[in-house]
Amino acid sequence: MENLLALIIGAVFVNNFILTRFLGLCPFFGVSKKTSSAIGMGFAVVFVMGISSAVTWFINYLILVPFKIEYLQIVSFILTIAFLVQVVEIILKRFNETLITTNCAILGVAFINVQNNYSFIAALVFGISAGIGFTLALILMSGIRERLELAKVPDIFKGLPIAFIVAAIMSMAFLAFSGMIK
């Protein structure tokens, strides 16, 4: 139980996917212009990360390991994730703003699960909390960017450049969590 709690806090804050591991930066900048779309994207990511960690766990331990073909992890995981993203997109048509959830963050979750030999429950919890951490960073960023629209920003910094600077400062703030959990 304690381990799971440590896993959750670790994935949400200490090793936040965006701000500490630097995974999934593309949607972090692409979808963080409006809070409403950031929230929608965040939930989609939580959903896809949770399901894909569960499914890739099964694929790894029921197909790849018994047949000793672990070197096909990348291929099979990408296949699985692309499939799941499509499923989500078909079922939840309202997220039709190009779901870029086939990104490195989700593949990252699948690989971290395998590398750390997580049990099924741990993998599922890790996937969902990684998604929550992603959503947290995305929503924080979108709040800041909505205000940046109104702020007086020098012309050359307008848009993405100032967003990168903000992201760097946020990432430094999240560094304060490092060392909280070994």
Next chain:
Amino acid sequence: MIVELILMGLLGLIFGLILAYLSQKFKVRKDPKVEEVRAVLPGANCGACGMAGCDAFAEAVVAGKVPVDGCVPGQKAVAEKIANILGKPVETLKAEKKVPEVDKEKCIGCKACEKACKFDAIHVVGKKASINSSKCKKCLACVKTCPVKAIH
């Protein structure tokens, strides 16, 4: 080697079949008229119609939730095109909107209207806003944005 080929092929086949089944089951029937209407709209996403953007407006018009002349910058020409697509008569159009005027006394030259204008029609010249009436599409975005209510 053969085992890998068969396994990966099977995995792909299963995923593909599930996707094919789901996409048939959850098919969204989209009215082709929506796209036609969307094509005749100005596409500025100005929001003067009260919708989130031109796509939302096109859907609402086809669904009959808003009148065909709901597009403010498109004015009469667009309203007629939409009415043609939908096969509806052009309903009695609202009174033509006019180019807004700037109250130079009240204007503080904050440039909020300049940012709000999607058509590059309003500029702050000499600390007072002025409207280029040939570019103005009468969407009234500036009127809504002005913090001191100097445009009306």
